[in-house]
Amino acid sequence: MTAPAPRLLVLGGTAEGRALAAACATRPGLETISSLAGRTSAPLLPHGPVRVGGFGGADGLASFLRSERITAVVDATHPFAATMTDNAVTASAAAGVPLLVLRRPGWTERPGDDWRRVPSIEAAAALLPRLGGRVFLTTGRQTIGAFAGVDECWFLARSVEPPAPPMPARLEVVLDRGPFTVEGERRLLAGHRIDVLVTKDSGGGAAKLTAARDRGIPVLLIDRPPAPAAEQVATVEAALSWLAGLGY
Numbered sequence: 001m002t003a004p005a006p007r008l009l010v011l012g013g014t015a016e017g018r019a020l021a022a023a024c025a026t027r028p029g030l031e032t033i034s035s036l037a038g039r040t041s042a043p044l045l046p047h048g049p050v051r052v053g054g055f056g057g058a059d060g061l062a063s064f065l066r067s068e069r070i071t072a073v074v075d076a077t078h079p080f081a082a083t084m085t086d087n088a089v090t091a092s093a094a095a096g097v098p099l100l101v102l103r104r105p106g107w108t109e110r111p112g113d114d115w116r117r118v119p120s121i122e123a124a125a126a127l128l129p130r131l132g133g134r135v136f137l138t139t140g141r142q143t144i145g146a147f148a149g150v151d152e153c154w155f156l157a158r159s160v161e162p163p164a165p166p167m168p169a170r171l172e173v174v175l176d177r178g179p180f181t182v183e184g185e186r187r188l189l190a191g192h193r194i195d196v197l198v199t200k201d202s203g204g205g206a207a208k209l210t211a212a213r214d215r216g217i218p219v220l221l222i223d224r225p226p227a228p229a230a231e232q233v234a235t236v237e238a239a240l241s242w243l244a245g246l247g248y
């Protein structure tokens, strides 16, 4: 029996997912399909074929893997996309398809930083009023509702798409997408007299953390969800080596 044609599914929505899809396009014989959740109206599209929208849970993803004859999956979703990653682990096992999780490393505190780590968005909202009154909120549109009851604080929230209610009463929204520069972040913090930054421990570009350190303001950092029960690498190069190990 001949081996099935190599067909890779990249679960994306990140710079790493796009970089991996672009790199895979140069591998002869390897077909790569990228998948996006469809959260943003004008997403940055990966190179090559792209499908958009949920699969319908782990069962839906397992059916997709079988019907599309997928032979390997790389989960390159954002470190906080925990539901998608859990589904990828379950579905890949059910369909007998090898899975790799590609996650950029989280951030590490440096001298001059004043970081408070919390386990969840809710814990961040509870602690926030004790740290500052003018907040730069960078945790994403879907999490703004968790801060709706924090009436002591004024918020500058940055997101790619406009947030929907519930929202904090005193809120200004800036619609923007990274990468951001340290100089730009410094200007934003100074211009709005920000005295505390709230962020997920997403990893990657750290301009806002550098700007917060320079201004001597505290950072409320939300810890990542637990690591998935799957093989994990931190770079696109390591993911390409894993694929090479499969013969792709």
Ligand code: NAP
Pocket: 011, 012, 013, 014, 035, 036, 037, 039, 052, 053, 054, 055, 056, 057, 058, 060, 061, 076, 077, 078, 080, 081, 082, 083, 084, 085, 087, 139, 140, 200
């Ligand atoms: P999530 O909570 O883990 O996933 C919720 C559901 O959305 C999943 O069960 C799945 O629906 C669908 N989904 C998520 N990612 C998908 C993908 N790449 N392709 C197809 N369906 C997907 O995910 P999330 O945190 O909302 O993130 C959604 C997307 O935004 C991901 O692609 C992620 O990489 C990107 N993103 C997330 C963040 C963040 O902070 N969470 C930041 C930047 C980018 P079904 O169950 O129906 O399959």
